[in-house]
Amino acid sequence: MAEGWSPCYFGFRKPVGRAWQLLATHGAYARTMKNDKRKNFMRQFVRVSALIFLILTLAGCSNRPSDDLVEDRVKQLYENEYIKITKVERLDGYIDQDGDYAVDVRYTAKFTQSYKEVESKTRGVEKFALGLMSAVTGEWKKGDTYVEEETFYFVESENGWRPL
Structure with a gap:
């Protein structure tokens, strides 16, 4: 073989x-x-x-208002020609008993003009409001800052979060 x-x-x-x-x-x-x-x-x-x-x-599970929305709300309410909001800090967020979303915020406001400058430009009701504000903050100088804490409320809609 x-x-x-x-x-x-x-x-x-x-x-x-x-x-x-x-x-x-x-x-x-x-x-x-x-x-x-x-x-x-x-x-x-x-x-x-x-x-x-x-x-x-x-x-998609972020079931809370964004930090930008909260900051925009603070600026919308308090920023004007005399006050500039420089810092917004979210402290806490929770759903309250009414079902609204509550956000505890600390913000820093800076005065762009002194009390005397603002007082010389205001008349009538604005002057009264300025007097109330100075009772809380005292007379300020240009560039002074103060820190405030407040709670803002939001509701969730079909088009996202809306401030109340």
């Missing part, structure tokens, strides 16, 4: 040398590696998809 030929039921088979074994093994190994790569890809795909879903879900 020749080298590399092996007997079988139907006669003799083709040589089953090392080269044939390597080819057969490599094909099976390549198919196994391909399947492993597919499995790893699917695992990674599922993990990444779950992570993206979780991030998007939690991003």
Whole structure:
């Protein structure tokens, strides 16, 4: 019998040398590696998809007014030609008994003009309001600051948060 030929039921088979074994093994190994790569890809795909879903879900769960909205509300109410709001700090936020969202805020106001300058420009009701304000803050100079704490209320609507 020749080298590399092996007997079988139907006669003799083709040589089953090392080269044939390597080819057969490599094909099976390549198919196994391909399947492993597919499995790893699917695992990674599922993990990444779950992570993206979780991030998007939690991003929509911010059930409170934004800091920018709170700061805009403070500036809308108190900033004018005499006062500039320089710092707004959110202290706490909670839902009150009426179902409105309450935000405790500390803000810093800076006077852009002195008391004497403002007093010389005002008349009537504005002068009365200025007198009440000076009773709380005292007479101020240009550049003086004061810190105030207050609670602001917001309600959630179909179009987002609205101040009350």
